[in-house]
Amino acid sequence: MFGIDEVRSLVQGSDHLGNEQKVVTRFPPEPNGYLHIGHAKSICLNFGIAQANNGDCHLRFDDTNPVTEDIKYISSIVEDLAWLGFGSGKPKHFTSDYFDQLYEWAEYLIKNGDAYVDDLSPDEIREYRGTLETVGKESPYRERGINENLELFRKMREGEFEQGSKVLRAKIDMEAGNLNLRDPIIYRIINVDHPRTKNSWRIYPTYDFAHGQSDAIEGITHSLCTLEFEDHRPLYDWLLDHLPVSIRPKQIEFSRLNMTHTVLSKRNLKYLVDEGLVSGWDDPRMPTLSGLRRRGIPADAIKTFCVGLGVTKANSTVEMAAFDACVREYLNENAQRRMAVIDPLKIILENFEEGRIEQLEVENSPKSESFGTRNLTFSREIYIDREDFMEDPPKKFFRLSPGKEVRLRYAYLIRCKEVVKDTEGKIIELRCTYDPETKGGSAPDGRKVKGILHWVSSHDAINAEIRFYSKLFNTEQPGKSAELIDDLNRESILVHKNCKLEPSLLKFGCEETVQFERLGYFCKDTDSSQINPIFNRTIELRDTWSKLNPSNIS
RNA sequence: UGGGGCGUAGCCAAGUGGCCUAAGGCACCGGUUUUUGAUAUCGGCAUUCGGAGGUUCGAAUCCUCCCGCCCCAGCCA
Numbered sequence: 027m028f029g030i031d032e033v034r035s036l037v038q039g040s041d042h043l044g045n046e047q048k049v050v051t052r053f054p055p056e057p058n059g060y061l062h063i064g065h066a067k068s069i070c071l072n073f074g075i076a077q078a079n080n081g082d083c084h085l086r087f088d089d090t091n092p093v094t095e096d097i098k099y100i101s102s103i104v105e106d107l108a109w110l111g112f113g114s115g116k117p118k119h120f121t122s123d124y125f126d127q128l129y130e131w132a133e134y135l136i137k138n139g140d141a142y143v144d145d146l147s148p149d150e151i152r153e154y155r156g157t158l159e160t161v162g163k164e165s166p167y168r169e170r171g172i173n174e175n176l177e178l179f180r181k182m183r184e185g186e187f188e189q190g191s192k193v194l195r196a197k198i199d200m201e202a203g204n205l206n207l208r209d210p211i212i213y214r215i216i217n218v219d220h221p222r223t224k225n226s227w228r229i230y231p232t233y234d235f236a237h238g239q240s241d242a243i244e245g246i247t248h249s250l251c252t253l254e255f256e257d258h259r260p261l262y263d264w265l266l267d268h269l270p271v272s273i274r275p276k277q278i279e280f281s282r283l284n285m286t287h288t289v290l291s292k293r294n295l296k297y298l299v300d301e302g303l304v305s306g307w308d309d310p311r312m313p314t315l316s317g318l319r320r321r322g323i324p325a326d327a328i329k330t331f332c333v334g335l336g337v338t339k340a341n342s343t344v345e346m347a348a349f350d351a352c353v354r355e356y357l358n359e360n361a362q363r364r365m366a367v368i369d370p371l372k373i374i375l376e377n378f379e380e381g382r383i384e385q386l387e388v389e390n391s392p393k394s395e396s397f398g399t400r401n402l403t404f405s406r407e408i409y410i411d412r413e414d415f416m417e418d419p420p421k422k423f424f425r426l427s428p429g430k431e432v433r434l435r436y437a438y439l440i441r442c443k444e445v446v447k448d449t450e451g452k453i454i455e456l457r458c459t460y461d462p463e464t465k466g467g468s469a470p471d472g473r474k475v476k477g478i479l480h481w482v483s484s485h486d487a488i489n490a491e492i493r494f495y496s497k498l499f500n501t502e503q504p505g506k507s508a509e510l511i512d513d514l515n516r517e518s519i520l521v522h523k524n525c526k527l528e529p530s531l532l533k534f535g536c537e538e539t540v541q542f543e544r545l546g547y548f549c550k551d552t553d554s555s556q557i558n559p560i561f562n563r564t565i566e567l568r569d570t571w572s573k574l575n576p577s578n579i580s
Numbered sequence: 581u582g583g584g585g586c587g588u589a590g591c592c593a594a595g596u597g598g599c600c601u602a603a604g605g606c607a608c609c610g611g612u613u614u615u616u617g618a619u620a621u622c623g624g625c626a627u628u629c630g631g632a633g634g635u636u637c638g639a640a641u642c643c644u645c646c647c648g649c650c651c652c653a654g655c656c657a
Contacts (some may be wrong), residue, residue, distance in 0.1 A: 057656055091656065148655060157653055159582050193655055203583035205653055214655035233657050257584055257652050279585090281650095286591085292657095334605070336593050338586090341650055345591045348606045358619060365616095392619075424617080433615055467615045478615055544616045571617040 043168070047273075049081030050246050052119070053107075054088045054237070057099040057221075059292040060307045061106040062314045063328065063349075070332035071280070072195050072250055073112045081131030083112070083540065084244055086119035089177040090236045092220040102307075106315040110325050121231075121240050122222045128231045128239055129183065131269050132213055138174045140268050141212065142168055143178040144195050147395050151193070162200040162208045171232040182215055185228035189215045194229075197418045198264060210234055238262040243274035249275045252282040253339060263477040283335065284343040286502040294510060296371040303514060304498075308344065310551075310562050311498045321495060322539040322549030327356035346497065353565050357539060357547045362390045362397050365480040366542040366561075368492060370409035372484065373456045378406040383485060386466070388436040400530050402435050405485040409526045411528045414479045415425055415456060419446055422574075426456070432477035435543060439464040439475055480543045487526040493551065494520040525561075532559060539564050 053070040065322075070317075076083035085107060088093050100117060107113040135141035144167045146154060156162030157424065179264065182192055184434045194213035200206055212235035241249045249262075256279045266274060290313060298304045298312070307314050310321035310479060331352040335344065384404040390397035414425040424431045431441040437460075444457035463470050467478075496518050497502075504513040531550075534540060539549040546566035554560040 058657085088657070094656070144589085151655075152653070155653060157582085159653095161582080162653090182651090190655065205583075207583095208653090209654050218656080230655095234654075239657085253585070254651055255657090259584090280585090338593075340586055340593090342592060345606065346591065353605055354618095363616080392616085422617090435615060437615095476617085478617090480616075485649090541616085541618085544618070546618095567616075567618050569617075573616090 034427070039231060045282060047247060049076060049079035049248065050084065050088050050244065051076045051081065051248050051250060052084040052241065052244065052246050053112075054086045054121075054240075055103050056088045056091070056095060057103065058091075058096065059099060060093045060314045061103055061294065062290055062312075063285065063318065064290040064313075064333075066110060066315060066328050067283040067332045067335055068250070068252075069107065069110060069112055071337060074333065075248070075250075079308050081247075084119045085113045085117060086240065086244065088233070088237065089119060089120055089122045089220070089222065090230055090233060092216060092218045092230065095221060097221040102113060108318075109315065109319060110329065113476065115265050118470065120245060121236050122220060124236070124240055125227060125231070126241060127221060128236060129229075129350070132231070132235070133176065133179065134270065135196065135212075135222055135268060136179060137172060137195075138268065139172060139197065139379075141175070141194055141196050142170050143182065144168070144193050144209075144211075145191065146379075152213070153543050156200070157203065158205070161491070164200050165195075165209070168197065168209070179213075182213070183227070184228050185215075185217065187215055189217045196235075196261075196265070198261075202512045204257055204260055206234070206257050207264070210261055210494075212265075234258060234261050235265065237392065238275065238277070239269065239271070241265060242269075242271040242273055245273055246275045247273070249277045251277060253277055253279050253341070257376075267391075279339065280337045280342055280493075281339055284341075284401060285313065285346055285349065285524065286343055287346045287497040287499050289499070289504055289510070294505070297510065297536050298498075301511075303511070308552075309496050310493070316469055318550060319537065321562055322537065322547060323353055324356060324360070324537070324539065330356060343503065350565055353546075354568070357541065357564070359393055361539050361541045361547055363392070363541045363543050364489075365402075365528050366483055366531070366545065366548070367409045367411050367480065367487075368522050368545065369412040370526045371412040371415055371453065371456065372439070373408050373410055373458050375406050375408070375460045375557065376457055377445065377459045377462075380406055382406065386436055400529060401495055402436060402509065403483045404488050407484040408434070408481050409484055409487065410434075410479050410481045412453075415442075415453070417453070425479060426477065428476070432479050433464075433467045433475045433477055434460075434481045435478050435480070436467060437465075438462070438467065480545070482526045483526050484526075486529050488526050488529050488532060488559065490527050490531075490561055492522045492525045492548065492561045494522065494563045496520075501525045527559070527561075531561075532556075541567075546556055 042108045054071045057283055076508050101183035104117055108115050134438040144165050146165050156165050174443055193211045196210040196212050198207045200208050211232055213229050213231055214232055216230050259277050262277050304354045308320045310317055317547055331349055386402045387399050388402055392402050416427050419427040426442050428442050431439055433439050439461045440458045442456055445453055446455040448454050498518050501513040504510055507571055534550055536550045538551055540545050541547050547564040548561045549564055551560040551562045
């Protein structure tokens with residue numbers, strides 16, 4: 027087990043390096059999906075170590091399999107990476123750029139008697155490989171002559187053989203306990219054009235034959251990868267030992283990020299998208315970087331979270347609450363405050379003159395004066411949230427109820443005089459009075475008012491749709507004890523229409539997350555338009571009250 | 581009776597033989613402050629390090645055995 031500092035010292039104290047060698051790491055996504063928070067961990071680790079050591083970190087697309095990869099993913103990956111604050115904005119490294127070198131090295135192996143062309147079928151290869159508990163047996167083609175191998179391999183390259191009919195294998199040890207060493211396939215025929223090399227190649231190197239070598243070509247000193255590649259390290263080293271490479275990258279494994287209440291595998295994420303269970307890769311409920319961004323989570327909050335993660339070899343699952351805490355901590359310091367009413371309940375202030383409008387200058391954040399101030403308008407008719415009024419309140423409810431007094435944030439103390447209902451008995455309006463002596467919210471007589479409500483003035487409030495997002499799955503480990511779909515939280519999105527916002531909110535951009543006081547953090551959604559503003563709830567505020575009295579929250 | 585890993589509080593995780601009757605964060609519980617039931621702040625939360633033996637004056641740290649969990653039988657990465 028090792029911590030991030032140990033990875034750093036591992037890097038710094040590496041004896042496999044020459045004294046003066048610069049540390050170079052790499053982040054090697056395969057262009058076949060979108061980046062998610064798990065990738066962010068790897069990104070922050072790799073780029074972080076490079077920065078800490080005055081080194082470099084290469085974004086390298088590991089594009090060795092043209093059947094699953096697509097060029098369209100490259101731009102999203104580059105974009106997400108740049109959003110996080112890493113990379114130059116344009117991709118510079120591709121495994122496919124090394125196909126010529128890789129091919130040459132394959133011939134080098136053949137010439138040294140370290141690789142051979144195998145005619146066994148895929149089924150036969152599997153059969154010959156043996157099982158976890160029984161050794162494999164050697165292919166009848168294993169002892170072909172070097173010239174025959176060379177000739178066959180060149181014909182493979184020329185496209186003379188059917189896909190699946192031949193492969194190039196490293197000649198290692200069919201009896202090895204580690205299956206990866208049982209003559210691993212290093213080149214296979216794939217009669218498919220490559221997104222970048224087009225129709226130049228009919229054979230493509232496997233991950234095992236491409237990764238370490240690409241590392242060597244780029245001068246990568248530390249190749250950090252996830253635990254499932256531990257078994258591949260002996261092969262990674264074997265290949266480098268048998269090839270004329272000048273530098274020796276070192277593979278170091280650490281555990282991938284797992285989080286509760288979500289899924290972090292391409293397969294499951296793709297399933298959610300393909301089945302229409304979410305609106306797309308950038309659905310605000312998705313743990314993808316594009317989804318988190320759309321939900322309003324700042325890149326810096328993600329980075330802080332990732333830097334704080336343990337870099338160890340223990341399989342672990344981080345509670346979503348830890349991520350939430352990180353997001354709240356960041357937003358509490360950096361987000362401006364505004365007021366918004368989700369479910370408007372009209373209040374008429376009977377003693378406030380009709381037609382009169384008052385301007386109130388209020389701070390944009392209690393955290394720092396540097397956020398500046400804005401004006402709120404106050405008028406005879408205002409809205410509060412329906413949830414903040416109870417006709418027959420429980421004991422500790424200190425919001426508004428008949429006869430009670432509360433403070434309207436930044437404005438005045440008001441007292442509820444009368445509840446107006448429609449014929450159905452639904453409350454449609456509250457008649458209240460305000461205390462003119464309490465402008466700004468403090469009473470000259472020093473009387474304490476515990477309840478404080480957010481509000482907007484009906485005079486200039488704007489209408490908006492607000493989408494409340496919550497965890498995508500109800501269970502901590504979705505799909506563990508049921509089908510994935512059964513664990514889905516069917517209420518992970520709740521849309522509220524006809525919400526009332528203070529007008530200054532119109533000026534905010536999509537990624538400028540603001541706090542709606544007493545409610546949470548929100549940001550404008552990309553679906554938003556001038557006439558139809560839409561906001562996403564990024565995350566709710568901590569709420570001790572609803573936790574203590576869940577039944578009091580409608 | 582294949583190989584490779586991992587096991588410190590509900591979660592993540594420091595710790596590499598003595599200052600460990602085990603840091604820190606999240607979660608949780610309780611107090612204070614508060615014009616956000618937010619924030620801030622204070623306090624509580626492992627006599628114990630998967631278990632059992634052993635070595636040692638001294639062990640989470642070293643040794644032995646045992647138990648549990650994860651990964652590997654793609655011409656995926």
